[in-house]
Amino acid sequence: MEISWDLVINAIVTGVVLGGFYASVAIGVTIAFGMLDIVNIAHPAFMIVGAYLAFLGWDQFGFDPFVSIAVFAPCGYVFGRAFYRAYHFFFERRGDESLQGLAFFFGILFIVEIGVVLVFGVDYRSLSEPYLESTIGIGFVSVPWRMLVPFLVGLVMLGCINLYLTRTFTGRTILAVSQDVEALRLIGANPIRANEIAFGIAVATAIIAGVLLIIIQPVEPSITREYIGRAFAICVLGGIASIPGTLVAALILGVAEALTTTFYGPSWSPAVSFGLLLLTLIFRPAGIFGR
């Protein structure tokens, strides 16, 4: 098969840019699952809510997506904290294993996805701003701003979160909890507040990722499921609780998907993320940067 290098390089660049966006999706899972041990498979549901909120903001109030981020991300944070308190009260406190918790998040995922269908219908929704319409071209490689913006925001987000977790007191408490939950539990310390904040952040990132999503492409409710695979594949491949790992894994996934789509067509792309997830779980469940 003749390989057109133009095509390959374009695919790789697209993949990298997409990867930056995927990292923004996955970081919430890295925090919730990797650090807090909460299997939040409903994370993509929160993301899709963010996307539709951005759409509403744009459609009804003329919000620029960045305005939407500024408005809705804090809401997501607050909601995330409240949600964690409820989850902790009903599930974590019971000490029972993950059966109920997993099913719970599955239920939430389901409710949100169908809820969105009921409110917005199954048609594609999108938004558009003039500055998003142009494309940057370098040589034969061209990247639309639509994709570049989420890539950049994604990187910034990861950077900020990494700083927060390593430089602030609360952030470091969260990291400490995540690294040795058992020890902390034995000593009797129960840092609910740190967990609460972390989960709030995770949901906020989901909202932001949702806004970025609708910048990149039109959305419709069933996209949610694709992103479960992507988010968890990235999280696991990257080493579950590692932020640099998340970024690297996201880039790998982005490129893998872009190459697959270019050469085999888009109908294979869900298999890339879920297949990668399966392979990682089977062969190297600790991921790249994991223990």
Next chain:
Amino acid sequence: MTANILEASGITKRFDGFAALTNVDFVLSKGERVGLIGPNGSGKSTLVNCLTGILAPDEGSISFDAYEITKTPAWLRAKRGLARTYQIPRPFRGMSVRENVEVPLRFAVGHTSARTITEAALVILEQVGLVAKAELSPKGLTQVELRKLELGRALAAQPKVLIADEVMAGLSESEVDEILELLNRLNAEGISIMLIEHIMRAVMLFSQRIIVIVAGCKIADGLPNDVMKQDEVERAYLGE
């Protein structure tokens, strides 16, 4: 010569670069009572986990009753007669006390008749003093009773070796004596016992030999009085 019922040599276990155990050797002879002491975090529980098969050591070998068990899965070691209790009691919460004890009877010992199993379970519960609570859920048990349940479950496996991991932690003096008496009785019946404890009184009373582990290494192994006089032991492990 007393046969060695449990032998471990060169056990090394690392977690992510941190060496929890380094080159630990020890033996347990048939019918012996050995105490294992060491500061918190010194690797005692890791050693127990390696011995029972919950963790796989990075280096080293373990043999039990002439079987080489380094690669044997945990459940098979239990079947062969290596039983343990857990530091923090881990009862099967969905079952009654009696049903908890029936699990090892069914799986480790291999009884098949429901009546035999129930009868044997009640006998065990009698031995540990929990018969009155046989039909209750573990959620209704006190700390001492939970510890007794742990012992009961370990006993039900008809063990040749019993590893009691901090089974007396947090108990009152009389409760400690109760457990000690039970352990002595079991030893008299032929079970080799490894007692891991922080309560020095109990360890000194009970053990024929004491092993000391500090920071993942064995630093002493001998008669209780001799070991306790050693400088390193005094330095590293500040009594009760």
Next chain:
Amino acid sequence: MLIFATMIFGAHINEYYYLATYTILQFVVLGTAWNILGGYGGYVNFGTAGFFAIGCYTTIVLNKIFPMPLFFEMLVAAVTAGLVGLGTGYLTLRLRGVFFSIATLALAIVLQTLIVNWSFVGGARGVYVIRPAISGMFISYVQFLVVLMIGLATFSVFVAWTVEKSWIGIGLAAIRDDEAAAETSGVPSLRLKLIATTMSGAIMGMAGAPFPFYVTYVDPATAFGLAIAVNSIAMPLVGGTAAWWGPVVGAILLGSAQQILTVTISSAANLFIVGILLVVFLTVAPRGVVGIARSLKQRRR
């Protein structure tokens, strides 16, 4: 006995009730199968739709290459799905339960993508299946299917009941409560989990095998549909996972509710309500109807 009842009154019943009954029975089977691993063992399978679809597509493939009576197709489906269950289990059950669950989700989607790209079975467009002619004592093929489902439902409940009372069930319960403690008590956890996964998968495959003949048109979106995935988890959880009759109660309750709602409101709305019920029950009554019944019985003592 149910079978005789159906046969005798069959001629007089509106075809719609047959369809509704079939669906509910199908969920009894799926829920019961799910519960063997999920309720008894504590390992959540998100990929029920995948195993169900294996059953569907086994029938479709066999029909195209080598037609045989449905009964045999079901057996082949059982073996195929069982093997997939065994394989998945073998590869992922050594990890934490959470990873197993995620793996089942991934498996379902990977299977779906494979089917979507396989034109032999119709790809994304789906495939039509013709119901064979009916012989003997059955009035219509649909009636035959319902009877078949009654048989399968009875079989799966029987299997669940047997497992529950047997050493497998007790071992699984120990594993669910505390896997490490179970191991050190002599329970061969990997072995038991694999048995449960294989059985569960096989029965799910059997439930899927007659489906193509029931709907006559199968496409990946339906076979792998969300309705199957959610219901197979919601029904056992609402009904109660601790006993064999929990999934049955759940299937009847939720299944009937959905049939009524689909007719009166819309199918999206009815799934929405299933989701809400699942979450509500998990939060408020995590032991399901079985749990409620048991605590009522205890209080009466």
